[in-house]
Amino acid sequence: KAGVTQTPRYLIKTRGQQVTLSCSPISGHRSVSWYQQTPGQGLQFLFEYFSETQRNKGNFPGRFSGRQFSNSRSEMNVSTLELGDSALYLCASSFDGPNNEQFFGPGTRLTVL
Amino acid sequence: GEDVEQSLFLSVREGDSSVINCTYTDSSSTYLYWYKQEPGAGLQLLTYIFSNMDMKQDQRLTVLLNKKDKHLSLRIADTQTGDSAIYFCAGFSGGYNKLIFGAGTRLAVHP
Numbered sequence: 221k222a223g224v225t226q227t228p229r230y231l232i233k234t235r236g237q238q239v240t241l242s243c244s245p246i247s248g249h250r251s252v253s254w255y256q257q258t259p260g261q262g263l264q265f266l267f268e269y270f271s272e273t274q275r276n277k278g279n280f281p282g283r284f285s286g287r288q289f290s291n292s293r294s295e296m297n298v299s300t301l302e303l304g305d306s307a308l309y310l311c312a313s314s315f316d317g318p319n320n321e322q323f324f325g326p327g328t329r330l331t332v333l
Numbered sequence: 334g335e336d337v338e339q340s341l342f343l344s345v346r347e348g349d350s351s352v353i354n355c356t357y358t359d360s361s362s363t364y365l366y367w368y369k370q371e372p373g374a375g376l377q378l379l380t381y382i383f384s385n386m387d388m389k390q391d392q393r394l395t396v397l398l399n400k401k402d403k404h405l406s407l408r409i410a411d412t413q414t415g416d417s418a419i420y421f422c423a424g425f426s427g428g429y430n431k432l433i434f435g436a437g438t439r440l441a442v443h444p
């Protein structure tokens with residue numbers, strides 16, 4: 221089975237722009253979660269989607285949004301980029317079963333100049 | 334809210350055992366996980382333990398869970414240079430599939 225894929229792997233943007241990141245989960249997984257990883261704050265939960273519905277949301281401003289499509293692929297969008305949004309954005313997929321293992325993709329490295 | 338703490342750095346000699354420790358505040362997570370992150374990569378799920386278990390062994394990896402002290406540890410036997418990475422412990426807290434991570438322990442393996 222193919223793992224979680226994320227595109228693009230690297231992205232450079234300037235302040236004020238917006239960006240869309242994509243995540244394709246493992247086949248059969250219906251839950252997709254997004255995390256932001258920075259040296260200062262570590263790994264922080266952004267949101268989780270299941271069957272096209274956002275079920276959970278972390279403490280991030282409204283500039284961060286996401287969605288999930290009927291094939292379970294997910295996108296996250298960050299509008300009006302700030303320097304502090306520079307981070308590694310990771311998505312994880314799971315079957316949402318009993319032991320609920322979360323499998324992570326390689327991440328998208330976003331740099332905001 | 335949930336808090337997960339880890340020591341930040343561990344240095345071991347190749348062939349020795351490594352023990353990475355983690356303490357957590359929220360005991361509601363049914364499972365606790367260990368992830369490995371190599372430079373420039375995402376997180377690799379190494380192993381997990383059910384909260385009703387005290388120990389789980391998986392090849393070179395041993396997970397110990399002390400529920401009373403809310404302490405989790407990961408022991409890597411016969412540590413190799415390929416084990417050099419950052420190790421995160423994590424558990425669920427605060428709703429659907431929300432993992433809370435420790436700050437990560439950087440393991441350095443030297444000859």
